[in-house]
Amino acid sequence: xxxxxxxxxxxxxxxxxGENIGMAARAMGNCGVSSLILVEPRDGWPNPAALSxxxxxxxxxxxxxxxxxxPQATKKVKRIYAMTARRRSRALLEKNLAEAAQEIVENxxxxxxxxxxxxxxxxxxxxEMVSCADTLVHIPLEPDFSSVNLGQSVMLFCYEWRKAxxxxxxxxxxxxxxxxxxDKEELFNFINRLEKNLEECRFFKTPEMRQETLRNLxxxxxxxxxxxxxxxxxxxxxxxxxxxx
Amino acid sequence: xxxxxxxxxxxxxxxxxGENIGMAARAMGNCGVSSLILVEPRDGWPNPAALSxxxxxxxxxxxxxxxxxxPQATKKVKRIYAMTARRRSRALLEKNLAEAAQEIVENxxxxxxxxxxxxxxxxxxxxEMVSCADTLVHIPLEPDFSSVNLGQSVMLFCYEWRKAxxxxxxxxxxxxxxxxxxDKEELFNFINRLEKNLEECRFFKTPEMRQETLRNLxxxxxxxxxxxxxxxxxxxxxxxxxxxx
Numbered sequence: 001x002x003x004x005x006x007x008x009x010x011x012x013x014x015x016x017x018g019e020n021i022g023m024a025a026r027a028m029g030n031c032g033v034s035s036l037i038l039v040e041p042r043d044g045w046p047n048p049a050a051l052s053x054x055x056x057x058x059x060x061x062x063x064x065x066x067x068x069x070x071p072q073a074t075k076k077v078k079r080i081y082a083m084t085a086r087r088r089s090r091a092l093l094e095k096n097l098a099e100a101a102q103e104i105v106e107n108x109x110x111x112x113x114x115x116x117x118x119x120x121x122x123x124x125x126x127x128e129m130v131s132c133a134d135t136l137v138h139i140p141l142e143p144d145f146s147s148v149n150l151g152q153s154v155m156l157f158c159y160e161w162r163k164a165x166x167x168x169x170x171x172x173x174x175x176x177x178x179x180x181x182x183d184k185e186e187l188f189n190f191i192n193r194l195e196k197n198l199e200e201c202r203f204f205k206t207p208e209m210r211q212e213t214l215r216n217l218x219x220x221x222x223x224x225x226x227x228x229x230x231x232x233x234x235x236x237x238x239x240x241x242x243x244x245x
Numbered sequence: 246x247x248x249x250x251x252x253x254x255x256x257x258x259x260x261x262x263g264e265n266i267g268m269a270a271r272a273m274g275n276c277g278v279s280s281l282i283l284v285e286p287r288d289g290w291p292n293p294a295a296l297s298x299x300x301x302x303x304x305x306x307x308x309x310x311x312x313x314x315x316p317q318a319t320k321k322v323k324r325i326y327a328m329t330a331r332r333r334s335r336a337l338l339e340k341n342l343a344e345a346a347q348e349i350v351e352n353x354x355x356x357x358x359x360x361x362x363x364x365x366x367x368x369x370x371x372x373e374m375v376s377c378a379d380t381l382v383h384i385p386l387e388p389d390f391s392s393v394n395l396g397q398s399v400m401l402f403c404y405e406w407r408k409a410x411x412x413x414x415x416x417x418x419x420x421x422x423x424x425x426x427x428d429k430e431e432l433f434n435f436i437n438r439l440e441k442n443l444e445e446c447r448f449f450k451t452p453e454m455r456q457e458t459l460r461n462l463x464x465x466x467x468x469x470x471x472x473x474x475x476x477x478x479x480x481x482x483x484x485x486x487x488x489x490x
Binding site: 023026027029030031032055056057098139140141142145146147148149151152155156159162163166 | 272274386393
């Protein structure tokens with residue numbers, strides 16, 4: 001079982017724009033991540049621009065905690081992940097985004113609290129900041145254009161975390177077959193009726209063409225799986241089309 | 246083989262803010278998606294705010310095409326996907342984000358061009374717009390806070406598309422083991438040396454404690470897999486610590 005009291009902290013290190021802090025909070029809210037930590041935001045805190053960009057996630061902004069460096073912000077954390085596009089020469093663990101999200105969920109199951117560091121907009125995490133982390137996280141993106149907007153980077157992480165923590169079944173709450181196909185009897189009635197109407201208006205030029213065309217029409221309507229309401233509409237269409245003008 | 250000449254079109258329908266158009270373009274660039282189509286952008290086109298928010302993806306903005314409705318914008322397209330958080334009563338196909346991205350990549354392999362519709366910021370796609378699509382795409386997010394920023398929604402789609410189209414191997418170009426552990430001989434030399442120094446400073450109180458402690462230390466250094474440089478540093482640390490003050 002995933003323990004959501006150990007959901008990861010999102011730590012924005014020296015974020016520059018309030019708008020990006022707000023968009024990060026909104027992305028967190030979209031995915032059910034609630035703990036936002038700020039380390040030295042450039043424009044001070046609280047920041048009205050962050051609040052307005054949160055667009056529904058105001059509570060995350062209001063509950064954000066403020067610290068003066070990463071070690072202070074992560075005292076109670078056991079694992080620290082650093083989101084970074086740049087290659088590093090140091091021998092740190094490296095994971096791609098989906099793997100890191102999966103590992104953080106595994107951490108939660110074992111009661112291990114994780115934090116994820118995101119660097120300033122202009123430059124990302126510098127070496128000093130990265131050295132606080134035990135694991136580097138790499139988003140698979142275009143190698144020659146991997147500079148991601150801060151809010152979008154937070155969104156990608158939170159999205160993968162939500163997928164990993166909610167599992168396959170919860171991932172698709174909305175995926176259900178909404179179309180209930182009509183009974184085959186109704187479908188065949190419709191096809192027969194269509195055939196009859198086509199005969200009446202002399203649609204078929206030759207017996208061969210008749211057979212071929214009917215086969216095509218049947219295949220189409222079988223595959224389309226009309227529901228009862230749609231069949232009713234289709235009957236109406238034929239009635240209208242074949243009525244005398 | 247994925248045919249990248251059939252990479253999906255990103256269609257922003259009645260986008261409101263130039264900044265969001267720019268951030269969408271940046272996200273596309275991050276993921277290697279290049280075709281941006283605009284249908285009735287509110288503030289006209291070109292839009293300087295879009296260009297500045299693109300932050301490196303100016304070319305995508307400059308090459309964006311402009312149309313007055315969805316049918317005009319999708320004349321050469323065979324499959325249309327609609328990104329929407331809202332439930333629909335109509336019997337349309339529905340897929341989650343990752344499934345849709347996978348299907349679009351399958352389409353590419355068969356030479357089938359796809360487009361993905363994203364609605365205006367305030368309200369998303371309306372029923373009229375959705376009716377142009379054959380498939381609804383649902384991002385698995387918090388059911389009670391599923392309103393996603395436009396640029397972030399484009400990012401999530403493009404990210405999943407890139408994962409699906411580049412495959413597992415290309416997904417992790419940067420994941421490689423950077424740490425080359427030192428030879429075991431060097432490691433054991435170090436552990437033995439540590440043991441010797443600890444003996445000398447009378448660290449071990451009893452033979453049992455000695456055995457237990459050494460087992461712990463060995464387990465730790467084995468697991469940590471120090472490389473040659475790190476071992477050198479560790480040797481230096483011990484030398485310094487155990488030298489007379």
